[in-house]
Amino acid sequence: MAAKQPSEKTGQGLKLLFADDEQSLQELMSLELPRLGHTVTVCPDGATAVAALEKNTYDCIIVDLDMPGLDGIGVIAKCKENSPETEAVILTGKSTLESAIAALRHGAFDYLTKPCRLVEIKALLDRVSDKLRLDKKCRALQHEVKRLEGSPELIGKSLAMQKVQILIEKVAPSEATVLVLGETGTGKELVARAIHNQSNRADAPFVAINCGALPETLIESELFGHRKGAFTGADDHRTGLFEVAAGGTIFLDEIGELPKSMQAKLLRVLESKEIRRVGENKPITIDVRVVCATHRNLPEMVVEGEFREDLMYRINSFEIKLAPLRERMEDVRSLAKHLLSRHRRPTQSKPGQSGAGQGGAVQSSEEDIAEDALQSLMGHVWPGNVRELANVIEHATILCDSGPIRAEHLPQRFDSRQLIGAARNSPGAISLRELEMQAIHEALERNDGSKPKAAEQLGVSLKTLYNKLNQANNLEKSA
Numbered sequence: 001m002a003a004k005q006p007s008e009k010t011g012q013g014l015k016l017l018f019a020d021d022e023q024s025l026q027e028l029m030s031l032e033l034p035r036l037g038h039t040v041t042v043c044p045d046g047a048t049a050v051a052a053l054e055k056n057t058y059d060c061i062i063v064d065l066d067m068p069g070l071d072g073i074g075v076i077a078k079c080k081e082n083s084p085e086t087e088a089v090i091l092t093g094k095s096t097l098e099s100a101i102a103a104l105r106h107g108a109f110d111y112l113t114k115p116c117r118l119v120e121i122k123a124l125l126d127r128v129s130d131k132l133r134l135d136k137k138c139r140a141l142q143h144e145v146k147r148l149e150g151s152p153e154l155i156g157k158s159l160a161m162q163k164v165q166i167l168i169e170k171v172a173p174s175e176a177t178v179l180v181l182g183e184t185g186t187g188k189e190l191v192a193r194a195i196h197n198q199s200n201r202a203d204a205p206f207v208a209i210n211c212g213a214l215p216e217t218l219i220e221s222e223l224f225g226h227r228k229g230a231f232t233g234a235d236d237h238r239t240g241l242f243e244v245a246a247g248g249t250i251f252l253d254e255i256g257e258l259p260k261s262m263q264a265k266l267l268r269v270l271e272s273k274e275i276r277r278v279g280e281n282k283p284i285t286i287d288v289r290v291v292c293a294t295h296r297n298l299p300e301m302v303v304e305g306e307f308r309e310d311l312m313y314r315i316n317s318f319e320i321k322l323a324p325l326r327e328r329m330e331d332v333r334s335l336a337k338h339l340l341s342r343h344r345r346p347t348q349s350k351p352g353q354s355g356a357g358q359g360g361a362v363q364s365s366e367e368d369i370a371e372d373a374l375q376s377l378m379g380h381v382w383p384g385n386v387r388e389l390a391n392v393i394e395h396a397t398i399l400c401d402s403g404p405i406r407a408e409h410l411p412q413r414f415d416s417r418q419l420i421g422a423a424r425n426s427p428g429a430i431s432l433r434e435l436e437m438q439a440i441h442e443a444l445e446r447n448d449g450s451k452p453k454a455a456e457q458l459g460v461s462l463k464t465l466y467n468k469l470n471q472a473n474n475l476e477k478s479a
C-alpha cells in the first residue's frame with residue numbers, strides 16, 4: 001500500500017497543518033483555508049502529521065482529537081517537542097470538559113467542537129495570528145532592551161566586587177527583601193538584576209521603577225494600579241507594576257525619595273503581601289520579590305523624620321553596599337574594556353579582534369584602549385562612578401573612528417586632569433580656586449547642566465554652588 005502523502009495548498013498568512021481522518025473535512029480545509037489566506041498541509045492521520053512536522057515547521061496545527069493510530073494529543077506533544085512556539089488547535093467531536101482540559105494541558109491554544117463553522121475557524125486563526133505577531137514583537141523588544149541595557153554581567157575583580165558577587169549568590173535563591181546601597185552610578189540596578197537573574201524567579205518579569213522620578217500623585221497608581229474613574233484622568237483600568245511583576249521581582253530604585261504617605265502604603269503591602277488598586281476595596285494577593293536601592297543615608301533620614309523607621313527595617317533585611325569606583329580603581333581597566341564592547345560597532349574593531357558578545361555587543365580586546373587613555377582613566381576620581389565611566393567611553397567611541405581609543409578621544413576634562421596632574425608636580429601652577437572650578441564644571445557637564453544634581457555629587461549645598469559660580473563670574477568680570 002502506498003504511504004499516505006500530505007497535500008499542500010498555498011496562500012498567504014499562517015503556515016498551517018491540518019490533520020483529520022474525515023475525508024470530507026480534508027477536502028473542505030484544503031479549499032477553504034487557502035481562501036482565508038493561509039498555506040495548509042492536509043494530513044489524513046496522526047502519523048502523517050508527525051512525519052510532516054519532522055520536515056517542516058508550522059505557525060499553527062489544527063488536529064482532530066480522535067484519529068486512528070496517533071491521536072491529536074499525541075501529535076501536539078510531538079509538535080511541541082520540536083517546535084514549542086507552534087500553536088495547536090484541537091478539533092473534537094465530544095465537547096467534554098475532560099478532552100478540552102487534556103488538550104489545553106498539552107499546550108493547545110484552544111479547541112473547536114465539530115461540526116465547526118468556517119467563521120469560527122477564521123476567528124480562531126485571527127487570534128492565533130495576533131498572538132504570533134505579538135510574540136514576535138515581544139521577542140524583538142526583548143532583544144532591543146537587552147541590546148540597550150548591555151550585558152547584565154557585573155564586572156570587577158576587586159575585593160569589594162568579589163564580596164558583592166558572593167552576597168548576590170547567597171541571597172538570590174532566598175525570598176529576602178534586599179536593600180542595595182551605594183552612590184549614584186555604582187551599579188545598584190545591575191545588582192538588583194543579578195539577584196533576579198540568579199533567583200528562582202528568573203523566568204518571570206523584572207520590573208524597575210524609580211521612586212524619585214514620578215510625581216507623588218501618580219506613584220500609587222503606577223505601583224498598585226487603578227480602577228477606571230478612580231480619579232480625574234483615570235480613563236481606563238490600569239494594572240500596577242506590582243501586578244506586572246507577578247512571580248518575579250520589583251526593583252524600587254531611589255526608595256529614599258518615596259513620599260511619606262506612600263511609605264505607609266508600601267509597608268502595608270510588604271507586610272500583607274496584598275495590594276489594593278486605587279479606587280478598589282478588594283485586595284489582590286501578590287507574589288513579588290522586592291529589591292530596593294538608595295544612595296541616601298536611610299538611618300539619617302529616619303532621625304530627621306523623612307523616612308519611616310519600620311519601613312527601613314522591613315526593607316533592609318539583607319543589605320548589599322557597593323563601594324564607589326574611586327575605592328576600587330583596579331576595576332577601572334576591566335570596566336572600561338567591558339563598556340567599550342557595548343558601543344564598538346563590529347566595523348570599528350580590527351579584523352580578527354572581535355567576536356559577537358551578549359546582546360549583539362562586540363567584545364573589546366586589550367589593544368582597543370591605548371595605555372595613555374587607560375592611564376588618564378586611572379587618574380580620575382569618578383564622582384559619577386561607573387555610569388560616568390560608561391559616558392566617557394561612549395564619548396570616546398564617537399570620536400575614535402578606528403584603532404584603539406587614545407587619550408585624545410577622552411572628554412576635554414581629562415585634559416584638565418593632566419593639567420591637574422602637572423599642577424600636582426609643580427605646586428603653584430594652578431590655584432585651589434581653579435581646581436574647585438574645574439571640579440564644578442566637570443560635575444555640571446556630567447549632569448547635563450543640572451545644578452541641583454551637580455551640587456549633590458560635589459557634596460555641597462545648592463546655595464554654595466551658586467555662590468562659587470557667582471564668585472568666579474565676578475572675578476572674570478573684574479579681570
Ligand SMILES: Nc1ncnc2c1ncn2[C@@H]1O[C@H](COP(=O)(O)OP(=O)(O)OP(=O)(O)O)[C@@H](O)[C@H]1O
Nearest residue numbers: 153154155156183184185186187188189190386387
Ligand atoms: N560592575 C559593573 N559591571 C558592568 N557594568 C556596570 C557595573 N556597575 C555599573 N555598571 C554600568 O553602569 C551604569 C550605571 O549602573 P546602574 O544604573 O546599575 O547604577 P545605579 O547605582 O543604579 O545608578 P543610580 O543611583 O543613578 O540609579 C549602567 O550602564 C551599568 O550597566
